[in-house]
Amino acid sequence: xxxxxxxxxxxxxxxxxxxxxxxxxxxxxxxxxxxxxxxxxxxxxxxxxxxxxxxxxxxxxxxxxxxxxxxxxxxxxxxxxxxxxxxxxxxxxxxxxxxxxxxxxxxxxxxxxxxxxxxxxxxxxxxxxxxxxxxxxxxxxxxxxxxxxxxxxxxxxxxxxxxxxxxxxxxxxxxxxxxxxxxxxxxxxxxxxxxxxxxxxxxxxxxxxxxxxxxxxxxxxxxxxxxxxxxxxxxxxxxxxxxxxxxxxxxxxxxxxxxxxxxxxxxxxxxxxxxxxxxxxxxxxxxxxxxxxxxxxxxxxxxxxxxxxxxxxxxxxxxxxxxxxxxxxxxxxxxxxxxxxxxxxxxxxxxxxxxxxxxxxxxxxxxxxxxxxxxxxxxxxx
Amino acid sequence: xxxxxxxxxxxxxxxxxxxxxxxxxxxxxxxxxxxxxxxxxxxxxxxxxxxxxxxxxxxxxxxxxxxxxxxxxxxxxxxxxxxxxxxxxxxxxxxxxxxxxxxxxxxxxxxxxxxxxxxxxxxxxxxxxxxxxxxxxxxxxxxxxxxxxxxxxxxxxxxxxxxxxxxxxxxxxxxxxxxxxxxxxxxxxxxxxxxxxxxxxxxxxxxxxxxxxxxxxxxxxxxxxxxxxxxxxxxxxxxxxxxxxxxxxxxxxxxxxxxxxxxxxxxxxxxxxxxxxxxxxxxxxxxxxxxxxxxxxxxxxxxxxxxxxxxxxxxxxxxxxxxxxxxxxxxxxxxxxxxxxxxxxxxxxxxxxxxxxxxxxxxxxxxxxxxxxxxxxxxxxx
Numbered sequence: 029x030x031x032x033x034x035x036x037x038x039x040x041x042x043x044x045x046x047x048x049x050x051x052x053x054x055x056x057x058x059x060x061x062x063x064x065x066x067x068x069x070x071x072x073x074x075x076x077x078x079x080x081x082x083x084x085x086x087x088x089x090x091x092x093x094x095x096x097x098x099x100x101x102x103x104x105x106x107x108x109x110x111x112x113x114x115x116x117x118x119x120x121x122x123x124x125x126x127x128x129x130x131x132x133x134x135x136x137x138x139x140x141x142x143x144x145x146x147x148x149x150x151x152x153x154x155x156x157x158x159x160x161x162x163x164x165x166x167x168x169x170x171x172x173x174x175x176x177x178x179x180x181x182x183x184x185x186x187x188x189x190x191x192x193x194x195x196x197x198x199x200x201x202x203x204x205x206x207x208x209x210x211x212x213x214x215x216x217x218x219x220x221x222x223x224x225x226x227x228x229x230x231x232x233x234x235x236x237x238x239x240x241x242x243x244x245x246x247x248x249x250x251x252x253x254x255x256x257x258x259x260x261x262x263x264x265x266x267x268x269x270x271x272x273x274x275x276x277x278x279x280x281x282x283x284x285x286x287x288x289x290x291x292x293x294x295x296x297x298x299x300x301x302x303x304x305x306x307x308x309x310x311x312x313x314x315x316x317x318x319x320x321x322x323x324x325x326x327x328x329x330x331x332x333x334x335x336x337x338x339x340x341x342x343x344x345x346x347x348x349x350x351x352x353x354x355x356x357x358x359x360x361x362x363x364x365x366x367x368x369x370x371x372x373x374x375x376x377x378x379x380x381x382x383x384x385x386x387x388x389x390x391x392x393x394x395x396x397x398x399x400x401x402x403x404x405x406x407x408x409x410x
Numbered sequence: 411x412x413x414x415x416x417x418x419x420x421x422x423x424x425x426x427x428x429x430x431x432x433x434x435x436x437x438x439x440x441x442x443x444x445x446x447x448x449x450x451x452x453x454x455x456x457x458x459x460x461x462x463x464x465x466x467x468x469x470x471x472x473x474x475x476x477x478x479x480x481x482x483x484x485x486x487x488x489x490x491x492x493x494x495x496x497x498x499x500x501x502x503x504x505x506x507x508x509x510x511x512x513x514x515x516x517x518x519x520x521x522x523x524x525x526x527x528x529x530x531x532x533x534x535x536x537x538x539x540x541x542x543x544x545x546x547x548x549x550x551x552x553x554x555x556x557x558x559x560x561x562x563x564x565x566x567x568x569x570x571x572x573x574x575x576x577x578x579x580x581x582x583x584x585x586x587x588x589x590x591x592x593x594x595x596x597x598x599x600x601x602x603x604x605x606x607x608x609x610x611x612x613x614x615x616x617x618x619x620x621x622x623x624x625x626x627x628x629x630x631x632x633x634x635x636x637x638x639x640x641x642x643x644x645x646x647x648x649x650x651x652x653x654x655x656x657x658x659x660x661x662x663x664x665x666x667x668x669x670x671x672x673x674x675x676x677x678x679x680x681x682x683x684x685x686x687x688x689x690x691x692x693x694x695x696x697x698x699x700x701x702x703x704x705x706x707x708x709x710x711x712x713x714x715x716x717x718x719x720x721x722x723x724x725x726x727x728x729x730x731x732x733x734x735x736x737x738x739x740x741x742x743x744x745x746x747x748x749x750x751x752x753x754x755x756x757x758x759x760x761x762x763x764x765x766x767x768x769x770x771x772x773x774x775x776x777x778x779x780x781x782x783x784x785x786x787x788x789x790x791x792x
C-alpha cells in the first residue's frame with residue numbers, strides 16, 4: 029500500500045544533512061584555487077579542530093573513511109613493523125586487513141563482538157611487545173554498537189613510543205572524543221556520520237608524535253595520494269594538494285558551524301540523552317541490547333528468533349519511511365542498528381520506536397502498544 | 411538551549427512539499443508560452459480533476475485561496491443579489507465579508523464555533539428566501555476544525571436554482587470531497603494545504619449551472635483578474651490568461667501525481683486514520699476536542715486554563731522543531747491546531763504528541779508519560 033510519508037534516514041552513515049549544508053550543495057559550482065575557497069578551507073579547519081577537540085593539524089582528504097584509515101596505517105608504521113590491533117567487529121577487522129596489506133604484522137587483542145577492551149590488557153600487550161609501533165583502536169565500533177574506552181587506552185599507549193591510532197569515523201562529532209586530552213596520535217574521521225555531510229570527505233588529525241614518526245621514515249610510505257606530508261604542506265596555504273570536492277567542503281562548513289554554535293560538549297550531552305532513551309525503549313519492548321559498553325551514536329538491538337528481520341527492515345522503509353541498518357557478520361539477519369547522531373533527533377527516534385512497536389506486534393511479538401514509547405518518554409523527561 | 415533537529419511544518423497550511431515537487435522549484439526557469447508548459451498545464455488539469463472528483467472545468471489562478479473565494483463571489487451573484495452564508499468560524503466569516511464588499515446581501519445561518527450545520531435548516535432558509543442566488547459553505551473550517559456535511563447540504567441546494575459554493579481550501583485533497591456527486595457548483599481550493607505545494611496557486615472548479623449563471627450576467631462582474639470567463643477561454647488551449655507561476659505549476663503537478671498514484675480515495679482513508687489517532691491521543695491526554703463533527707485534515711484542541719499556550723507553541727518550535735498553529739478569534743491563546751494532511755505523516759504526528767506530552771507535563775498538567783502515545787498506537791494498530 030503506497031502512502032504519503034517523509035523518508036527518514038536513521039542509519040549509522042550516511043545521516044541526514046542539514047538544510048543550510050544542502051543549500052551549499054545546490055549552489056553553482058565555483059573554482060577551488062581561489063581566495064574564496066582558501067577562506068572556506070581555513071574556517072573548515074578551525075571548525076574541525078573544535079569538533080575534534082584538538083590543536084593538531086588535520087589532513088582533509090577527498091575519500092571515504094577507509095581512505096583516512098589507510099593513511100593512518102601507511103603514514104604510521106613501515107613495512108615489516110608491528111602493530112597492536114584491538115580486534116572486535118567489522119571495523120576493527122579493517123585495521124588488521126590494512127596492516128596485512130601493507131606488510132605490517134598485526135598482533136590481535138581480540139574480544140568477542142559486543143565486548144569492550146580493557147586498558148590494563150592493552151598495557152600487558154605493550155609490555156610484552158615493546159616493538160609495537162602503533163595501537164589501532166575504534167571509538168565507536170559501528171558493527172557492534174560498542175563505545176570503547178579510548179581515554180583509558182590512550183593513557184596506556186602514551187606511556188610508550190607507540191602511536192595511538194583511533195578510528196573515530198562514526199563517533200567523532202556525536203560522542204565524547206577528546207583527541208588531545210586522550211593523546212590520540214592519528215584520528216580518522218568521515219564526513220557522513222555525526223558531521224552531517226554527504227559521503228566524500230575524510231579527515232586525519234595528526235599529533236606531533238605522529239609527524240615525527242612520519243618525517244623520520246627513510247623509505248617513503250606506499251602512498252602518494254594518501255601521503256599526509258602533502259596535505260600538511262598544502263594546508264599551510266589553506267589548500268589541498270589534489271582537487272578538493274569543493275561543494276562538499278562548503279557544505280561541511282555549514283554543518284560544523286551548526287555543531288560549534290551549540291558547542292561540541294553540549295552536542296555530546298544531547299546525543300547521550302537520546303542514546304539512553306533508545307536503550308530504555310529497547311529494554312521495555314523486551315528486546316536485547318548487544319553492547320556491554322554502548323556507544324552514544326548508535327544502538328545495536330538483538331532481535332528475537334521469531335522476528336523476520338529482513339521483512340521488518342523492509343516494512344520500516346516502505347510503510348514508515350524509516351531507513352535503519354541491519355547488522356553485519358554473525359549478527360546479520362538477527363539484529364538491527366538505529367543511529368542517533370547528527371540531525372537524527374528526539375522525535376525521529378520516537379517515531380522509529382513507534383514504527384518498531386507496530387511492526388513487532390504485527391509479527392506476533394508480545395508487546396503492549398506504547399510500552400517502548402512510554403519508557404522512552406520517562407527517560408527523556410528525567 | 412540550541413539543539414540539532416529537523417523542522418516539522420504541521421500547520422493547516424502551508425504544509426510540507428514533497429521532494430519531487432521541491433526539485434521542480436529548484437530547476438532553471440523556463441518560459442510559459444511554450445508547448446512544454448501547455449503539456450504541464452494539461453496534465454495538471456487532469457490531475458486536479460481526479461483529486462477534486464469532478465469533470466468540471468477548473469480555473470487555475472495565481473493567487474491565494476482568498477482570490478479563489480473572491481472569484482466564487484463575483485462570478486456567482488450580481489451586486490444587489492442575496493446569498494446564504496453558513497456562518498461559523500473565521501473562513502465562513504470571509505464569505506460574508508466578500509459578499510458585503512461586493513454589494514451582495516448575506517443571510518447568515520449561524521451556529522456557534524465548533525458546531526456543524528444541519529442540511530434541514532439550510533432547506534428552511536432556502537424555502538423562506540427563494541431569491542437566494544448562492545449558498546456559501548465550508549468543507550473543513552480551519553478555525554474550528556469542523557468538517558461540515560457538504561454532501562447533505564449539496565443535496566438540498568441542488569433542489570433549488572441557487573449555486574452551491576464551497577470553500578474547500580484546507581480540505582480538498584485530504585478529506586472526502588466529491589465535487590460532482592455532491593453537486594458543488596463552485597469549489598475554491600488552494601495549493602498550500604493538502605495539495606502539498608507552496609502557497610501561490612488557487613483553483614475554482616465551475617459547474618455547468620455556475621457557468622450558465624456567469625454567462626447570463628448582463629453587467630460584467632466587478633472583476634478583471636478574477637473573471638472566470640477569461641480562464642475558461644485560455645484553458646481551451648491549455649494556457650492561462652495572465653502570467654502563471656510556472657515553477658509552482660510544475661511543482662503542483664508532481665504533488666498531484668503522488669496523490670493520484672496512491673488514489674484519492676485511499677488518501678482520504680489514510681488521512682482519516684491519522685485524524686482518529688490524533689483524537690485518541692488528545693482524549694487520553696485529558697484534553698478537549700473542540701469540533702462536534704471533526705474534519706480529517708486538522709484537529710483543534712482546547713487547552714486547560716493552567717497551560718500557557720503561547721509558551722507551549724514556542725517550546726514546540728524551538729525545542730522540537732514542531733510548528734503547529736494556535737487558534738483564532740475567541741479561541742486565541744486557548745487552543746492549538748495540529749494538521750494531518752499531505753506529507754504530514756504518522757510518525758510526524760506521533761512525534762508531535764510526544765513533544766506535547768513532555769511540554770504539558772513540564773507545565774504541570776497531570777498526565778502519565780506515554781498516555782497519549784499509547785492511545786495513538788492502539789488506534790493505529792486497529
